[in-house]
Amino acid sequence: MSLRIFLAFLIVANVASAIGVVYARHEHRQLFVGFKQLIRERDELNIDFGRLQLEQATWAESNRIDQVARNRLGMVFPEADETVVVRP
Amino acid sequence: MPGSDKRAAGQGGFRALMGRVLQKGESRQKPRGRAQFNLRGRLAIVAGTLGLCSLTLLGRAFDLQVVDNDFYQAQGAARFLREVPIPTSRGMITDRNGEPLAVSTPVESIWANPQVLLKYPQRLPQLADALGVPVDHLTRKLSQRADKEFIYLQRRMMPEAAQAIVKLEIPGVFSQREYRRFYPQGDAIAQVLGFTNIDDRGQEGLELAFDEWLRGTPGAEKVIRDRRGRIVENVDLVRAAEPGKDLTLSLDRRIQFLAYRELRNALLEKGATSGSAVVLDVATGEVLAMVNLPSFNPNAVEGSDRDAHRNRSVTDLFEPGSTMKPITVAAALETHAITPQTKFDTNPGWIPNGRFRTNDTHNYGVLDTTGVITKSSNVGAAMIVHRLSDQTFYGYLRKLGYGQSTHSGFPGEAAGLFPSPDRWSGTSKQTMAYGYGLSVTPLQVAQAYAAIGNGGKMIAPTFVKGQRNEAHQVMDPVVANEVLRMMETVTLPGGTATQARILGYRVAGKTGTARKASAGGYARRYVAFFAGLVPASNPRFSMVVVINDPAPELAYVGGLVSAPVFHNVMDGALRLMDVAPDDLDAWLAAQAAAEAKRHPKTAAVTAGATQVAATQATTTAAPTPAATGALR
Numbered sequence: 245m246s247l248r249i250f251l252a253f254l255i256v257a258n259v260a261s262a263i264g265v266v267y268a269r270h271e272h273r274q275l276f277v278g279f280k281q282l283i284r285e286r287d288e289l290n291i292d293f294g295r296l297q298l299e300q301a302t303w304a305e306s307n308r309i310d311q312v313a314r315n316r317l318g319m320v321f322p323e324a325d326e327t328v329v330v331r332p
Numbered sequence: 333m334p335g336s337d338k339r340a341a342g343q344g345g346f347r348a349l350m351g352r353v354l355q356k357g358e359s360r361q362k363p364r365g366r367a368q369f370n371l372r373g374r375l376a377i378v379a380g381t382l383g384l385c386s387l388t389l390l391g392r393a394f395d396l397q398v399v400d401n402d403f404y405q406a407q408g409a410a411r412f413l414r415e416v417p418i419p420t421s422r423g424m425i426t427d428r429n430g431e432p433l434a435v436s437t438p439v440e441s442i443w444a445n446p447q448v449l450l451k452y453p454q455r456l457p458q459l460a461d462a463l464g465v466p467v468d469h470l471t472r473k474l475s476q477r478a479d480k481e482f483i484y485l486q487r488r489m490m491p492e493a494a495q496a497i498v499k500l501e502i503p504g505v506f507s508q509r510e511y512r513r514f515y516p517q518g519d520a521i522a523q524v525l526g527f528t529n530i531d532d533r534g535q536e537g538l539e540l541a542f543d544e545w546l547r548g549t550p551g552a553e554k555v556i557r558d559r560r561g562r563i564v565e566n567v568d569l570v571r572a573a574e575p576g577k578d579l580t581l582s583l584d585r586r587i588q589f590l591a592y593r594e595l596r597n598a599l600l601e602k603g604a605t606s607g608s609a610v611v612l613d614v615a616t617g618e619v620l621a622m623v624n625l626p627s628f629n630p631n632a633v634e635g636s637d638r639d640a641h642r643n644r645s646v647t648d649l650f651e652p653g654s655t656m657k658p659i660t661v662a663a664a665l666e667t668h669a670i671t672p673q674t675k676f677d678t679n680p681g682w683i684p685n686g687r688f689r690t691n692d693t694h695n696y697g698v699l700d701t702t703g704v705i706t707k708s709s710n711v712g713a714a715m716i717v718h719r720l721s722d723q724t725f726y727g728y729l730r731k732l733g734y735g736q737s738t739h740s741g742f743p744g745e746a747a748g749l750f751p752s753p754d755r756w757s758g759t760s761k762q763t764m765a766y767g768y769g770l771s772v773t774p775l776q777v778a779q780a781y782a783a784i785g786n787g788g789k790m791i792a793p794t795f796v797k798g799q800r801n802e803a804h805q806v807m808d809p810v811v812a813n814e815v816l817r818m819m820e821t822v823t824l825p826g827g828t829a830t831q832a833r834i835l836g837y838r839v840a841g842k843t844g845t846a847r848k849a850s851a852g853g854y855a856r857r858y859v860a861f862f863a864g865l866v867p868a869s870n871p872r873f874s875m876v877v878v879i880n881d882p883a884p885e886l887a888y889v890g891g892l893v894s895a896p897v898f899h900n901v902m903d904g905a906l907r908l909m910d911v912a913p914d915d916l917d918a919w920l921a922a923q924a925a926a927e928a929k930r931h932p933k934t935a936a937v938t939a940g941a942t943q944v945a946a947t948q949a950t951t952t953a954a955p956t957p958a959a960t961g962a963l964r
Binding site: 273276277279280290291294295297298301302304305306307310324325326327328329331 | 437516593926927
């Protein structure tokens, strides 16, 4: 009798663990998909950031700044006699 | 027949029915005749055979499913599971202030499976149109590789253009993400950074030197793919992609550009063919700027002149000319062969050297040690070196890095040419005293000068911010200071490089003009050097300017060709790096003079008012915008 109960218990446990495995596997896939999604999002953001940095660096390229300052804005560097020196 | 059945039922339905029921056995056996076989036996055989068959099947099934399942599982997996690489980006290179100098950004490469694509020839014109190539060209390319499964159609397209092609949904055409390197600073810094190849691997310059550091490790993941190669499901991450690490260089983008601009202008103005400039931080050995001309656009390496790729500052060798003299003097001072006051009679402006002569440009008469530096007297330097033994002189120069690589870590760095005394000819020692007969890279000169400015401690230059190489005491601090004072006279009135003076700062430096060696002697072609240290009271920067092959009919001496570049770059660099002026009096004097010129009558009053304002003002920055405003 006790053997039968034990057997029944084993069968139930077996089925339960099988369902557990299936569930865990399913969850793993779900989480993995979510993980990939987040990774992709992070990459996209990183890429965007990189592009913006690149864009900024391109606009801020020294030669361009120099040209714009001199030609468009008419800026010049103050000569020595145009600078006021303040004794510390 | 239905008729006879009805009749029989009508004649005696009940009896017939009963009889059938009671004598079922006999009435059935009757038509079959003989009953001479064992029914049970037959059934057992059939059941047994069927049972055995199913047992065998079950057993085999069990065997395949549980015991020996590897083979078919592997076969199954091989039909849909794939390990695909995860691309990763190369690390960014920034300057010391975090400004990007090299950035990798994703692009798309279009690839095709020719085996699939060739089955749809009617789509080829559409594809060729989208790619912008002639149809027959594409067809030929595909049919040549008809048995392959992978072929790049176009690499490194802008992602938007690639997506448009993928959206056409031509069978067997896919896109793949790759990375491409962009250099926002363009040619100003091209040779130092180097560049990467199409697979984003470093090929030259710092991209090559730090390839391991910058390069990421691509990851891998398991995916399920369908028959057409589309990813159905991500199964597992085998290895996470490890993006490349960022690299912060010691270079300063602003000083770099300044040096580039000034060097370019000088080259144009003086008709020179090439040039280099190096700025070192004296205290740390960090390379703040390193420019070379001619340069190239690192964003479009193909088709550029290979000759322009070279980082001349570390690979090209020049005879250092008179920039050698302070080192010669230091060697003699340190061995107490001379003192700063020792007198040298340079009459009549030349001195024999074997069959040859060592000449000065003028006859400077009697000079003290400082005067030898100030006037850059070859004869004086020759007289000094004769007080030193060969081995002492050689050893001293070796200690200062001549004839050996600076160990900056730059790929392809040259060690220079500095033969040992046993290979010297009779004239070698005397010519070396003023910088002929040995070859150095501009970086080596900058390093040696930085050691003079750093109290005699030499530090190997580095390109990485924060990295500090070990310092070696190669020169007595007292001697270093004496030489520095002597070099200051070079930029004062009467020196050879008055154009290197910077208002508000004391400048120590040395000019150098070397005639270029050519077949059978020295040609009328020159290399113009200037090496300097600012501010001289406590040097922060060591800068070397080398201008190669200036047009001799315009100007060729270092003091006229290279010193102005030094002045312009250092003037900006000192301001950019917030170095306090150490010669305010000169500045105040210049200001008073300018005031006097503008308002001759009120000059005295204004000068006085400036003094009052100066004592009241708390910051030095405040008056600058006002001055700029007034100017505009």
